[in-house]
Amino acid sequence: MAVLPILQFEDKIAETVAENPVVVIIGETGSGKSTQLSQILHRRGYTRSGTIAVTQPRRVAAVTVARRVAFELGSRLGEEVGYAIRFEDRTSDKTCIKYLTDGCLLRESLSNPELNQYSVIILDEAHERSLNTDILLGLMKRLINRRSSNLKVLITSATLDGVKVSRFFSGCPVLNVPGILFPVEKLYSTERPTNYVECCLKTALDVHVREPPGDVLIFMTGQDDIDKMVFKLEEKIQNLEEGSCMDAIVFPLHGSLPPELQAISSNLIIIRVFSPAPPNCRRFIVATNIAETSLTVDGIVYVIDSGFVKQRQYNPSTGMYSLDIVQISRVQADQRAGRAGRTRPGKCYRLYPRTVYDEEFLDATIPEIQRSSLAGSVLYLKSLSLSDIDILKFDFLDPPSRESLEDALRQLYLIDAIDENGQITEIGKAMAELPLEPSLARTLIEANELGCLSQALTVTSMLSAEVAIRPTHSKNKEKKRKQSFYKLPDGSGWGDHIQLLQVYESWDRADYDPNWCTDNDLQVRSMMFSKDVRKQLSQIVQKMGKGSLDVESGMRQKQSDKDYKKLRRALCRGYGNQLAERMLLHNGYHTLGYRSQLVQVHPSSVLEADEDGQLPDYVVYHELINTSRPFMRNVCAVEISWVQPISKKLEKMNIDKLSGGSGASENNEIIENKTINSPMQAVDASGTPGSVDSKIQAARERYLARKAKR
DNA sequence: GAGCACTGC
Known part of the structure; x- marks a missing residue:
């Protein structure tokens, strides 16, 4: 070496x-x-x-x-x-x-x-x-x-x-x-393709037919496009005239390969993707940005770069997340190209013109701190109680917007982590000790007071591990999926949090058998993860714990609390910043927050309507996500009497006091000046329906319109 | 009546 x-x-x-x-x-x-x-x-x-x-x-x-x-x-x-x-x-x-x-x-x-x-x-x-x-x-x-x-x-x-x-x-x-990278020749398209999947496909075939041996890595935005691409590429390669070129194998590579394939495909990836191709056979790897940094595929000589990436962003003015297809940055483009030069000189086909790279791409990807909800980070910094540090003055390499910091302060106030003057409370200090997002941490603390800690531990662990109850990966197993779906508990109509609790309890009754997960279309990986989280949380809360923490004691709890009242009440406290009230005449909701949003229960929810077809008057939600429309994901029914104290808090909330009173205006300038240098990237916030390509097209049009205005 | 990139305590 x-x-x-x-x-x-x-x-x-x-x-x-x-x-x-x-x-x-x-x-x-x-x-x-x-x-x-x-x-x-x-x-x-x-x-x-x-x-x-x-x-x-x-x-x-x-x-x-x-x-x-x-x-x-x-x-x-x-x-x-x-x-x-x-x-x-x-x-x-x-x-x-x-x-x-x-x-x-x-x-x-x-x-x-x-x-x-x-x-x-x-x-x-x-x-x-x-x-x-x-x-x-x-x-x-x-x-x-x-x-x-x-x-x-x-x-x-x-x-x-x-x-x-x-x-x-x-x-x-x-x-x-210096590093030891081989030179990579960059080849640009003359114009932006109107259909980027087709363009990737055409380029991939071109490479296969014309270029000498060497594996190809194709960067796309998501699983759907990857699957489409794998299918089409395999089909086209089969149709090539026999003997006209070398053999080829095509692999998908993304973070959520289906659980039933995971066991095999970890072999596939390790043995077949990460080892050299058989002689006279070219490998195509169709990947998300997971192959940019997290996974290194050896033997890549050609990279095809679509120029796009899917990015999750948080909008502090609405409290809503969205998953948008955005242009990559120059740093990202160079990182992708670099993947072609690890073993010998390579080529990178950029499906965009040079001018787009030079003039439209940002220098670097927007840092995560400017794309996330900051409630957790602000709570963390407050809990360090460094007297010399003021959150709004905290020295960030790229400061988040003032709006984003204020949003975090409002959220923390509504769940009692900070008082009306922005000072961290005892509750807030306890929350910061827990490796959970603030709402879930607050839920646990309230559950401890109400005597339903064991159940709350389970719910927070499941949410923290992002266990998906109905995975969408089993297209060709429609029958099996339906059967197993009806076997799983349904939250007794109270909503998704309760369902998550019941599912975990069922798994407990099945002695944590991994096969039970597979039989019920649950990802073994994420269930195991939630078990680890639960164990870790149990150890931390043991100090403050009242009553037993094991899963069975939570099940016994249910005997005396058939409506999960205590647990739902704890959730209502924890999600004091994520409440919604049903509209009078239909089943839409508006959020109870600093800025009210019109939202709907996500269709995947198990929340049930009453005999009159009406959903509960009040719910808490785990997340707002803007896809085709703004949806609440993971919803749980709560009662009006629990909501009232929070509404009162909301009314008297004063952001000037929360952000530190008189000193705030002075900080204001500092932060805002810095923020101007780091504008948000063009995003698809409107949730334009339609195909990926039409989304890209729409994003591009918005970008050009803004550019023209300037 | 929808559909999810990637990390991490």
Whole structure:
């Protein structure tokens, strides 16, 4: 194996780190930064005064890199080198290099805000701008001022965004470490295709017929398009004249491969996708952006880039999520192209003109912090109770909009996490201890008061694991699906939360048999995950727990509480920021919030109407999602008397007080000025119905209209 | 009467 480029810079790196508290390392793919930086600093003695922490945005990365480094140092995993991810801590007293997810480091800083056990903190893959890494960047800036004598912070990034990060850390040095990527030739289309699936197909066939051997990676937006593409490509290849070109196999690659295929397809992917193709056979891998960073497929020589990605975004002014097809950024486009140059020189077919890349694409993807609801993050920051930190003044690399921060404060106030002056409450502090989104954390705390903690643990775990009751993957098994659907409990008409509880209880009665999940079309993976979450939550709430926490005790609870009244009441408290009232004359709802929205119960809900065909007067919802229309997903019936205290709170809510009173106007300017530099990307917020292509077309037209206005 | 990209505590 060739010497990793980064090792040639060892002296330079050590020297720079010795002289500066913060250093930015720009290391391209293949530079070895993730495995070598920690070892270099270990060699230079930084582990004598503390541990070296290396954060990763993904769990697998934390595990595999730790394993690799342990191997290189000839030590056993969990001793000198260890890792910590949720549910799994493989470190010991001996551990001096610790890989962990960014979320884990955030959790650690909750109990130890100065992170004193660490002599070095490396934030790896910072360019991906995960929500947690962005918050860590802000915390690190504060920390180095307080621990300047004994803390070193390294921030690694793959793109040339180093200047920005350096500026954020008052002009800290930036080191560039080259990677070992082969050149990739970029070929642009002369115009935007009107039908991007067809265009991908045509390009793929062209490559297959004309280009020498080498595998092809095709980036598309979602499962539907991928399935369509796989089908059409296989068909076309079969119709090619025998012997006119080499054989081919086509694979789909996305995050939610059907559960019944998962077992086989993990073999498929590992053995067939991740090993070289048989001789004289070309592999086509049709993937979502999962293949951009999370999964690396070796042997790719050709990349076909549609130029689009599906992105989830949060709109703070409506409290609604939407899943939109948006243009990728230049960073993303280059990342995709780079996938063609890992083993030898490659080619990237960009299905958009050069001018689109140059003029329309954003430099970088909008960071997650500007696309998410910030209630959880704001609660986290408030719970650190750092007297020197004001949320609205918190120093973010890219600040979220003031609107988004205010939305978070309103939400937190409505669920009692902060008081009317924006100060964190005792309830809020308890909520922050729980690895749950704020509404679910609040539900658990209220359930504890009401004596239905066991049931609430189950519901929050199921929601937290995003267990889907009726997966849509079994198209060719229509009969079986219907049968099994009727076997599952239905929430007794009260709604989806209750159904989730009942489903988990059924699984408990089946002794947590994985086959029970498969028989009922439930993803084994997500059910197992919810079991892990439940266990973890149980351990945390044990301290405050009143009564038994096991699943059976929740079932006994039901004997005395047939209507799930206590649980639904706890949910009503927890979702005080996510309530809706039915309209008088029909079954539509309007949300009870800062800005009321007209919404409907999602058709997948098990919520039942009464004899007159009327849905409950009041419901709580887990999420608002704007697809073809605005829908409430995961709904539960509540009673008016429980809603009233929350309505009163809503009436007297005052955002000026919540955001810190008089000081707010001053902060206002700071945040708003910064926000102007990072506008939201063009999004499809109107929920235009129709095919993906028509959505893309519509998004493009809106973009051009806006451009013309300017 | 709908349909979901990807992560993570």
